[in-house]
Each structure stands twice: as structure tokens, then as C-alpha cells.
Amino acid sequence: xxxxxxxxxxxxxxxxxxxxxxxxxxxxxxxxxxxxxxxxxxxxxxxxxxxxxxxxxxxxxxxxxxxxxxxxxxxxxxxxxxxxxxxxxxxxxxxxxxxxxxxxxxxxxxxxxxxxxxxxxxxxxxxxxxxxxxxxxxxxxxxxxxxxxxxxxxxxxxxxxxxxxxxxxxxxxxxxxxxxxxxxxxxxxxxxxxxxxxxxxxxxxxxxxxxxxxxxxxxxxxxxxxxxxxxxxxxxxxxxxxxxxxxxxxxxxxxxxxxxxxxxxxxxxxxxxxxxxxxxxxxxxxxxxxxxxxxxxxxxxxxxxxxxxxxxxxxxxxxxxxxxxxxxxxxxxxxxxxxxxxxxxxxxxxxxxxxxxxxxxxxxxxxxxxxxxxxxxxxxx
Amino acid sequence: xxxxxxxxxxxxxxxxxxxxxxxxxxxxxxxxxxxxxxxxxxxxxxxxxxxxxxxxxxxxxxxxxxxxxxxxxxxxxxxxxxxxxxxxxxxxxxxxxxxxxxxxxxxxxxxxxxxxxxxxxxxxxxxxxxxxxxxxxxxxxxxxxxxxxxxxxxxxxxxxxxxxxxxxxxxxxxxxxxxxxxxxxxxxxxxxxxxxxxxxxxxxxxxxxxxxxxxxxxxxxxxxxxxxxxxxxxxxxxxxxxxxxxxxxxxxxx
Numbered sequence: 335x336x337x338x339x340x341x342x343x344x345x346x347x348x349x350x351x352x353x354x355x356x357x358x359x360x361x362x363x364x365x366x367x368x369x370x371x372x373x374x375x376x377x378x379x380x381x382x383x384x385x386x387x388x389x390x391x392x393x394x395x396x397x398x399x400x401x402x403x404x405x406x407x408x409x410x411x412x413x414x415x416x417x418x419x420x421x422x423x424x425x426x427x428x429x430x431x432x433x434x435x436x437x438x439x440x441x442x443x444x445x446x447x448x449x450x451x452x453x454x455x456x457x458x459x460x461x462x463x464x465x466x467x468x469x470x471x472x473x474x475x476x477x478x479x480x481x482x483x484x485x486x487x488x489x490x491x492x493x494x495x496x497x498x499x500x501x502x503x504x505x506x507x508x509x510x511x512x513x514x515x516x517x518x519x520x521x522x523x524x525x526x527x528x529x530x531x532x533x534x535x536x537x538x539x540x541x542x543x544x545x546x547x548x549x550x551x552x553x554x555x556x557x558x559x560x561x562x563x564x565x566x567x568x569x570x571x572x573x574x575x576x577x578x579x580x581x582x583x584x585x586x587x588x589x590x591x592x593x594x595x596x597x598x599x600x601x602x603x604x605x606x607x608x609x610x611x612x613x614x615x616x617x618x619x620x621x622x623x624x625x626x627x628x629x630x631x632x633x634x635x636x637x638x639x640x641x642x643x644x645x646x647x648x649x650x651x652x653x654x655x656x657x658x659x660x661x662x663x664x665x666x667x668x669x670x671x672x673x674x675x676x677x678x679x680x681x682x683x684x685x686x687x688x689x690x691x692x693x694x695x696x697x698x699x700x701x702x703x704x705x706x707x708x709x710x711x712x713x714x715x
Numbered sequence: 716x717x718x719x720x721x722x723x724x725x726x727x728x729x730x731x732x733x734x735x736x737x738x739x740x741x742x743x744x745x746x747x748x749x750x751x752x753x754x755x756x757x758x759x760x761x762x763x764x765x766x767x768x769x770x771x772x773x774x775x776x777x778x779x780x781x782x783x784x785x786x787x788x789x790x791x792x793x794x795x796x797x798x799x800x801x802x803x804x805x806x807x808x809x810x811x812x813x814x815x816x817x818x819x820x821x822x823x824x825x826x827x828x829x830x831x832x833x834x835x836x837x838x839x840x841x842x843x844x845x846x847x848x849x850x851x852x853x854x855x856x857x858x859x860x861x862x863x864x865x866x867x868x869x870x871x872x873x874x875x876x877x878x879x880x881x882x883x884x885x886x887x888x889x890x891x892x893x894x895x896x897x898x899x900x901x902x903x904x905x906x907x908x909x910x911x912x913x914x915x916x917x918x919x920x921x922x923x924x925x926x927x928x929x930x931x932x933x934x935x936x937x938x939x940x941x942x943x944x945x946x947x948x949x950x951x952x953x954x955x956x957x958x959x960x961x962x963x964x965x966x967x968x969x
Contacts, residue, residue: 337825346820350809357808357845551804559768560821560865561793715770 343562347570355540355578366582369528370589387656388488389445391454392430393468408507409469412496418446424659434495442491459517459682460675461653464488466513477511482520517682521594526677527650529583530612534644534670536582537616538637540575542624546633549624555715564714572617579613600680604687604694608680611697612673618701619669622708644670669700719782721746721869721901722767727776729762729925736762738925739776744918746868749895749902751912752920753959759925760905764871767903768798781868794822797867797900799858801874807847811838811857814846815864822865829864836860836890852883859890870894870902876911884911891915909956921959928962 339345392409412418418430428448435441446467449457457463465488466477474496478485489510497504548554557567590596598605623636647654647661648670657665665671676693679685724742728735737759744750754760765771766778769785769792777784780792805814815829833839836856841849849857855875862870872891876884892915894900906912912919913933920930929936936958 341820341823341825343820343823346817350806350813350817353813354806354808552800552802553804553806555770556798556800556803556805556861557821559770559793559796559798560818561790562821 344566347566351570351574366585369532369586387443389463391449391463391466392446393451408474456683461523462655474508475511477513479518480512522682525590525596526681527674530670530674530677531650532582533579533612534616536579537575537620538641541571541617541620542637543633545624546627546630549628550630558714576613598681599684601686604690605680608676608690608694611694614701615669615697618704622704625708625712644668648674723779725777727773729774735925740927744901747899748918749916750918751916752905754922758923760922764873764905768871795868797862797870799862799872799875801877803858805846808845810843810845812842818861819864832860832864852879870900872904874905888914923963
């Protein structure tokens with residue numbers, strides 16, 4: 335039985351891919367050590383990024399945003415005095431916008447959104463908010479993660495403005511409430527994005543580049559001159575990559591759990607299904623982009639052309655809501671965005687199958703369509 | 716009862732866009748015959764071999780392998796053919812033994828056959844060496860060993876010794892001569908080296924511009940050279956190279 339398994343071509347193909355992978359020290363560094371170092375560096379010493387737009391939730395007081403008669407509200411007085419522009423965002427949420435020019439540091443636009451506490455927590459976990467403001471008995475409460483430099487900066491700018499001359503809020507009438515809710519820290523936001531990005535990069539380079547390189551070296555041609563099942567070749571390549579991705583993601587999560595106490599708040603089975611769907615999507619895309627060319631230079635270009643925009647735009651390191659409003663709906667359709675958003679919703683918002691079923695289906699369909707299309711035009715020699 | 720040829724090529728044509736790579740080639744190869752296909756770059760020899768190998772389809776004409784066409788018989792025919800390409804790169808970080816085991820698995824062969832082949836190609840001492848660390852000659856011997864794993868009825872070798880030093884070339888020849896002696900495998904060899912064709916093969920096919928210019932046994936072809944309009948220098952031994960120059964007006968390596 336053991337002899338039969340070890341003589342099977344699928345087993346030998348899988349083992350060949352595993353050995354090739356683990357014998358390349360660069361793979362171990364870029365696949366395992368680098369993401370951990372990145373999470374460590376960004377999680378612990380997250381350096382300041384310039385935010386020109388700062389989103390702030392104002393809790394449960396829609397009237398504060400628009401009822402000019404409510405003179406008891408210090409926040410409303412602040413909005414009125416500073417002529418914060420009243421409006422609605424595309425989701426119908428009431429907003430007040432206030433642009434604060436600064437010749438030296440650049441202008442900051444504060445967007446105050448009227449939200450419930452629950453809505454605010456979800457947006458905070460998604461990285462769409464910097465701070466939550468509440469007003470109780472005339473006391474303005476600042477809720478934010480003290481470990482988040484963006485939130486700190488927002489607090490410093492806002493508190494300075496709120497208590498400046500002409501405004502009714504005095505420093506003595508404010509309170510800071512540190513937000514230590516699990517899932518609201520930057521590291522909670524970062525790790526799911528890093529895992530999703532790792533899957534994308536691993537598939538793109540591990541599957542696409544491997545195929546193109548083997549084609550360019552005539553190894554594909556040599557292999558198909560034997561009775562090797564072509565499907566076995568691809569299944570082995572993809573299976574090894576998914577197993578490797580699983581190990582990489584597991585180690586990254588383990589590290590984040592030990593170092594930052596990160597947890598999975600939602601359904602673990604849904605997370606697993608989404609992870610597999612994401613792998614399948616990127617494996618399908620990888621097969622497609624490597625289906626024809628035999629030139630590694632073209633392969634490099636194709637992989638970079640596809641992966642780089644997603645890496646930058648899909649909200650791996652910071653929320654894509656910082657990009658212009660018109661681009662958001664497009665960004666949300668990227669496979670990497672779907673995977674990262676889905677993983678965040680499970681890991682930090684406590685989502686289950688029902689919330690991530692759509693991305694799971696879309697990612698699976700993406701993988702299937704690209705895989706079939708790639709196979710139609712696949713060149714074995 | 717007539718014996719079915721191992722390979723039968725009938726009036727085969729193949730074009731790529733505006734280039735006519737093969738223009739009406741007929742060729743019959745019988746069991747155990749070692750055939751060299753000689754021709755300069757662009758003569759059409761690789762296209763011809765690729766059509767015999769089944770990875771290119773002729774535009775016109777038929778190719779029969781053991782009496783069967785590729786259509787509908789691919790799985791069966793793949794088991795009959797061994798192939799070695801010029802400068803195939805195997806997986807760098809698999810060792811010799813693992814590479815043989817990988818390719819053996821495609822033919823459902825086990826360790827025993829790998830042992831036989833590793834001894835045949837004299838790479839036993841290198842069994843644990845990664846492919847990337849082998850010399851050019853060792854790599855080519857490995858490629859030949861892989862081609863021989865399935866005890867092929869037909870062995871296709873595309874310029875197997877190009878780029879090798881004379882010693883490494885002779886090591887490859889020794890393996891092939893041993894094969895010729897001990898089996899009924901038919902060989903099709905494309906090469907730039909006249910000496911290689913003369914050493915290994917008993918039938919020569921000279922092609923240029925997609926057509927067969929001459930074919931026959933070495934002695935027959937060398938005999939014909941006397942009748943050609945351009946005669947070689949009389950003061951030295953007449954070779955196939957002289958014949959090639961007589962037929963095409965240029966050297967094989969041009």
C-alpha cells in the first residue's frame with residue numbers, strides 16, 4: 335500500500351513541489367518570517383500616516399447634528415460656531431464636515447457621523463473611524479484606542495479646537511475613555527489583511543511563476559511527453575500552495591495571538607471556508623495569467639500588474655475608505671478586498687456564515703471561472 | 716504478413732503563419748533502427764520530431780506510430796515514447812534519485828526501474844546531488860535516463876549532446892550504443908554533429924527547407940557523393956559533412 339502511494343504520480347508531484355518549496359530558503363523568509371516581522375513592526379511601532387480626512391462618530395444624537403434649537407448641546411454649539419457643513423453620506427448617515435486649514439501641517443477635514451454605539455464599534459474595527467464622541471450631561475467623552483497613533487493625533491487636534499476661544503467646550507468638561515475593545519486595535523485590523531495578502535502573493539508567485547518558469551525551461555513540455563495526467567500536475571501545484579498558505583497563516587495568527595492577544599470572534603468554520611475560497615480564487619487567477627507566456631519577464635510584469643494595485647488599494651495596511659469615494663465600490667470588488675474584509679468581519683466583528691456567504695461564493699466563482707478560462711488557453715509547450 | 720513500421724510519416728506538411736517548416740516529408744523507420752536527422756537551424760527537423768512526438772499536428776499528411784495515429788491513442792502512445800530535449804531543465808532542488816522517481820511515477824514504475832536506470836547512466840554516486848549541482852554532461856545523462864525509464868519503443872533525442880565537451884559527449888554515446896546492442900528501441904536523433912550521426916546511426920536523413928534532400932545508409936550516401944556535381948577534396952576521407960556541403964552548398968552548423 336505504502337509502495338503504491340509512493341509510486342503514484344500525484345504523490346510524487348506533490349512531494350516534488352514540497353521539496354522544491356522547502357529547499358528554497360527565500361520561501362521560508364518571505365512566506366513565514368517576513369509577514370511576522372511586518373506585523374510586529376507595524377503592530378508595535380505603527381508610524382504615523384498623514385490623514386487629511388478624519389472620521390469621527392457622534393453617538394446616538396441625531397438631533398445634535400441638525401437641531402439648532404438644542405442649545406444644551408455643546409457639540410452642536412461647536413458645529414454651529416465653526417460652521418461645520420451639514421449633509422448625508424452615501425449610506426444616508428447624517429454628517430457634519432469641518433475643514434480646518436493649517437499652512438504648516440496641511441488641512442484636516444473632520445467628518446462627524448451620527449451613529450449608534452454598535453455601528454461605531456463595527457466601523458472602528460474596520461478601520462473606518464478614528465474616534466467616537468459622546469456627550470453626557472454636558473460632558474464630552476472621547477473614546478479612542480490610546481495605542482493608535484491616528485486616534486491620538488485626532489484627539490489632540492480635536493480637543494485643541496473644541497476648547498479654543500469661541501467654543502463652549504472647556505477642557506474640564508471633557509473626558510477620555512480609552513477603548514480597549516478587542517478588535518478595535520490596529521493589529522486586529524492588520525493581521526487579517528496580512529493573511530489575505532499572503533495568500534494572494536503566495537498563489538501569484540508560487541503558482542503563476544512556477545508554471546511560467548517550468549514552461550520557459552521546457553520542463554512542462556518534457557512532462558506532457560509522458561503519460562502524466564495534466565490535471566495532476568496542476569492539482570499538486572495548487573494543493574501544495576494551499577497547504578503552505580495554511581501553515582503561513584496559522585503561524586502568523588499564532589504569533590499575533592501570543593504577542594497581541596488577537597482572537598477569532600466569529601465562526602471559525604466560516605473563516606476556514608473563506609480562506610479556502612480565497613486560495614481558490616487566487617489559484618484560478620494565477621493559472622489564468624500563467625496560461626500562455628513562456629517568458630519570465632512577462633510573467634513578472636503580469637503578476638506585479640495584478641497584485642500591486644490590490645496590495646495598495648484593498649485595505650491591507652489601512653482602510654480603503656481613505657481613497658476617493660468614487661473608487662470605493664470598485665475596490666470592494668477586488669478579490670483581495672473581499673477576502674480581507676470577510677476575514678476581518680469574522681475575526682474582529684464576530685461574523686458567521688451568513689455574513690460572509692456572498693464573498694465565499696464570489697471568490698469561489700472567480701477561481702472557477704479563471705481556472706476554466708486558463709485551462710482553455712493553457713500552453714503546455 | 717507485413718511488419719508494421721515503428722514510425723511512418725506520409726507526405727507531412729506543416730506551416731507556421733508564413734513559414735513552411737515541413738513540406739511533404741515521407742519517412743519510414745523500422746524496429747531497432749537508429750536514424751539521424753541532419754539539417755541546419757531552421758531546416759524543419761525539430762518540427763518534424765515534434766509532429767512525431769505528437770505535440771504538433773500536421774496541416775496535411777499522416778503520422779503513424781506503431782500503426783496508430785495520435786488522435787484517440789495519446790495515452791497509449793505516450794507509454795511507448797522516450798524523449799530528451801536539448802537543455803531541458805529539471806527541478807533544480809530535487810536530487811537525481813527524486814527526479815527519476817518523479818518521472819517514473821508518470822509511467823507507474825517503481826524504485827527497481829529507477830535503480831536500473833541510475834546504474835545505466837552511471838549516476839549512482841550522484842543520486843543525492845541536486846540537479847542544479849550537476850555538470851552539463853551529468854544533466855544530459857539524467858535527461859537520457861529519464862527518456863529510457865519506460866523502456867521506450869521509440870526514443871526521440873533532440874540534439875542530446877549540444878554544448879557538451881567531447882568526453883561528456885562520448886559518455887552519452889556509450890549509453891546509446893549499449894541500448895542499440897541490447898534492445899529493439901528505435902532512435903530518432905537530431906544533431907548538428909556529423910560524427911555523432913556516423914557513430915550512432917545506421918540511417919541518415921538530410922533535410923533542409925522542410926524537405927528531405929537525401930536519405931539512406933551511411934555507406935550508400937557516401938557512395939552517392941561521387942555522382943554529385945560538386946566533389947569534395949580528394950586528399951582526405953569523405954564524410955557526411957562533404958555530402959551535406961555538396962547538397963546544400965553550406966555547412967551543417969551554418
